Amino acid sequence: MSMVRDLISWGCLLAGGFFCLVGAVGLIRLPDFYTRMHAASVIETLGAALILAGLMIQAGLSLVAVKLAMIGLLIFFISPAATHALARAALVRGVQPLLASREQPSSKR
Amino acid sequence: MFAAAACALLVTIAFALTRAALGPTVFDSLLAANTIGTCSMLLLALMGFLGGRPEFLDLALVYGLLNVLGTIAVLKYFRHGDLGDPGEPEESSAP
Numbered sequence: 001m002s003m004v005r006d007l008i009s010w011g012c013l014l015a016g017g018f019f020c021l022v023g024a025v026g027l028i029r030l031p032d033f034y035t036r037m038h039a040a041s042v043i044e045t046l047g048a049a050l051i052l053a054g055l056m057i058q059a060g061l062s063l064v065a066v067k068l069a070m071i072g073l074l075i076f077f078i079s080p081a082a083t084h085a086l087a088r089a090a091l092v093r094g095v096q097p098l099l100a101s102r103e104q105p106s107s108k109r
Numbered sequence: 110m111f112a113a114a115a116c117a118l119l120v121t122i123a124f125a126l127t128r129a130a131l132g133p134t135v136f137d138s139l140l141a142a143n144t145i146g147t148c149s150m151l152l153l154a155l156m157g158f159l160g161g162r163p164e165f166l167d168l169a170l171v172y173g174l175l176n177v178l179g180t181i182a183v184l185k186y187f188r189h190g191d192l193g194d195p196g197e198p199e200e201s202s203a204p
Contacts (some may be wrong), residue, residue: 016114017118036137038139048150071170
């Protein structure tokens with residue numbers, strides 16, 4: 001039983017680390033500010049949730065799991081608010097999104 | 110496995126630092142700073158499990174609250190140019 005629990009928890013931790021790496025590569029490679037926000041969201045949703053789930057499985061039913069749930073709840077409520085404020089501030093201050101032009105409908109063919 | 114996830118988080122923080130250093134606008138740097146804050150919360154939680162000291166989870170909670178306050182405060186500064194600004198009505202501030 002403990003073996004199965006360890007396996008599930010390791011899978012969650014490894015998947016969370018993988019999604020964090022995907023978000024980090026996107027943060028470097030994507031072309032403009034609004035697309036980079038998508039990459040940051042991958043880290044804050046899938047990466048954080050999977051890593052916290054792996055840690056909660058490892059902790060079992062205890063106070064530690066409750067604290068981990070509090071951290072998850074904090075990220076769940078706060079990071080969309082911060083992302084929204086960031087996008088709105090950028091839009092108000094005049095950062096233009098990178099749009100495809102009429103002559104060249106898509107940047108990637 | 111804790112060490113593998115911690116290594117992935119460290120690489121993520123390094124990439125976000127690169128973006129914060131060479132981001133074209135200040136909002137790119139803020140996005141990277143927010144990402145670094147989230148990653149360090151997770152890294153603190155992992156550190157507690159690595160060393161067998163779950164007290165690090167309290168540090169992670171406090172760090173998350175500070176991260177949020179810092180991001181909102183800096184955003185308000187860059188949007189209105191003043192921390193004490195009450196904020197205009199939305200219609201007049203939009204371009």
